[in-house]
Amino acid sequence: MLKEVRVGMADYKVCTSPAVLSTLGLGSCLGVALYDQGSDMCGLAHVMLPDSTRMNSEVNRCKFADTCLLDMKKELIGKGADPSRLAAKIAGGARMFSFISDNSMLNIGDQNIEAVKRWLSEWNIPILASDVGKNYSRSIYFDSSSKMLRIRAVGMGEYSI
Numbered sequence: 001m002l003k004e005v006r007v008g009m010a011d012y013k014v015c016t017s018p019a020v021l022s023t024l025g026l027g028s029c030l031g032v033a034l035y036d037q038g039s040d041m042c043g044l045a046h047v048m049l050p051d052s053t054r055m056n057s058e059v060n061r062c063k064f065a066d067t068c069l070l071d072m073k074k075e076l077i078g079k080g081a082d083p084s085r086l087a088a089k090i091a092g093g094a095r096m097f098s099f100i101s102d103n104s105m106l107n108i109g110d111q112n113i114e115a116v117k118r119w120l121s122e123w124n125i126p127i128l129a130s131d132v133g134k135n136y137s138r139s140i141y142f143d144s145s146s147k148m149l150r151i152r153a154v155g156m157g158e159y160s161i
Contacts (some may be wrong), residue, residue, distance in 0.1 A: 002143070005044075012045035012061040012072045013106065014079065017144040024139040026092030028109035029066070030116055030132070031091045033142040034072055034125070036081035042144045043072045050115035051109065057105055065115040073123065086125045089149040089161060090116055091140050093132040129161035 007013045009160065015021060017040035023031050035042035045068050049055075052064035061067035077083055093109040093116075113132045117130040120127055130137070131151055141150040148160045 002145070004141075007044045007046050008143050009046050010060050010068075011047050012043055012062055012068055014041070014043040014072065014075050015144060016040045016079075017042075019144045020101070021142045021144065022140065026138045026140065027094050027096040028092070028107075028112060030090060030092040030109075030112040031138070031140045032069060032072075032084075032116055033140075034069070034076060035087060035142075035147055036076065036085045037087050037147070038082060039078060039080065040086045040144060041076055041081040042142065042147075043076050044140075044142050045072050045115065046067060047112055050111040065112060066119060067117065069119050073125075086123075088120050088125050088127045089129045089142070089147075090127055091131045091138050091149060091161070094137060095133065095135050096137070131159075131161055 002018045002020045004020045017027045023046040030047045032045045043142035047065045048063045052067045093113040095109050137154045139152045150160045
């Protein structure tokens with residue numbers, strides 16, 4: 001049986017196979033599985049906000065896409081992951097409060113998706129699968145052995161990417 005490693009909100013964890021990394025309740029937050037395609041090294045982040053530079057202080061670097069993903073990437077490489085083999089799968093970034101306004105400044109989900117895609121692209125890390133946007137919450141489970149991201153979505157059932 002695989003051990004489950006739980007990732008909290010505004011957090012990330014890195015591990016080796018066999019394990020399942022999980023995070024619950026991704027509304028506008030984005031879950032990012034980052035893994036070495038040629039080894040058993042992987043990580044999962046639960047990102048809350050797109051950009052640490054918009055804030056006055058960096059109380060928790062894991063809240064922000066830029067700092068959280070950078071820290072997770074560095075830890076993976078520090079533990080032996082090959083940067084040229086890193087890949088990602090992402091899920092979440094929902095528009096949970098679309099009834100409020102179409103103002104993009106209020107749509108944190110879209111901002112999180114854009115920020116994560118921008119950083120991964122800048123680091124030449126391909127996104128091999130994604131389930132983002134829409135208007136429902138998700139919980140995700142990344143299997144470090146199979147590299148499959150299982151998604152449980154409110155009202156949508158369970159599926160894998």
